Amino acid sequence: MTDTDAVPAAGPTRSRKRRTMSRKVKAILAGGLVLGVGAAVTLAAWNDSEFAQGTFTAGTFNLVGSTDGTTFTDHATAGTAATLGFTVNAASLSPTAVTAAPFAVELAANTTNNAVVTVSSAGTTGTVTQITYELLQTTTFGCTAATTGTDLVPAGTALTTVPGSVTFPLAQGTGGAAGAPVFLCFKMTAGAGLVQGQTGSATWQFTAASQ
Known part of the structure; x- marks a missing residue:
């Protein structure tokens, strides 16, 4: 086998490694997007309150x-x-x-x-x-x-x-x-x-x- 014949054999291996790495990156990115959506839902859970107060003063009688x-x-x-x-x-x-x-x-x-x-x-x-x-x-x-x-x-x-x-x-x-x-x-x-x-x-x- 010559050196020239050995080069193509190595190409598919590196290509598979790159594709595997790409899937991992996509999976990580996808996971990050899921986490990001979850955070957005938490931020959208708003709260609001109302308060009422009564003041009582006695009248004057004389x-x-x-x-x-x-x-x-x-x-x-x-x-x-x-x-x-x-x-x-x-x-x-x-x-x-x-x-x-x-x-x-x-x-x-x-x-x-x-x-x-x-x-x-x-x-x-x-x-x-x-x-x-x-x-x-x-x-x-x-x-x-x-x-x-x-x-x-x-x-x-x-x-x-x-x-x-x-x-x-x-x-x-x-x-x-x-x-x-x-x-x-x-x-x-x-x-x-x-x-x-x-x-x-x-x-x-x-x-x-x-x-």
């Missing part, structure tokens, strides 16, 4: 009173009760005399609810026998022995008591303003048996419940 129909302030305890200005000096009552005093209540500015007000007795001190009273709801501020209005407490009621379920409504204001006031009139009548020198006081409570 009942205030006035003895002049103009200046309204808190009188939150029996010890800080507003002093009613009676038309006849309550320190020198005589039998059958009638003395009267106005009062007003309203819901303070920024109050966020309407209310129902209940009137009750907060107690008496000293001697208040032979004195009865009447409580009226009036259309304007002011109170004399001749004032008329809607009876909340009927005339002749003992100063030591308040009948059950004495209530009236109060409306909240709008735009942050105070609500419309309710005007009241207390009338006191001294009985024929009033004792000279007796002295005492009575206190009423106005309790507002939000609606």
Whole structure:
């Protein structure tokens, strides 16, 4: 065999090696493409979330009173009760005399609810026998022995008591303003048996419940 005859014999062997290597490369590339597709699927799995939150703030509720129909302030305890200005000096009552005093209540500015007000007795001190009273709801501020209005407490009621379920409504204001006031009139009548020198006081409570 000559050297020339030996060369062609080697050619097919190298060719087969190249084809084998090419298939391996293609297989590796194909495997790489498969991995690449798998990675793309993972990236396409998107997530999204929504959140909701509620904020809760308590409203404002405040009942205030006035003895002049103009200046309204808190009188939150029996010890800080507003002093009613009676038309006849309550320190020198005589039998059958009638003395009267106005009062007003309203819901303070920024109050966020309407209310129902209940009137009750907060107690008496000293001697208040032979004195009865009447409580009226009036259309304007002011109170004399001749004032008329809607009876909340009927005339002749003992100063030591308040009948059950004495209530009236109060409306909240709008735009942050105070609500419309309710005007009241207390009338006191001294009985024929009033004792000279007796002295005492009575206190009423106005309790507002939000609606």
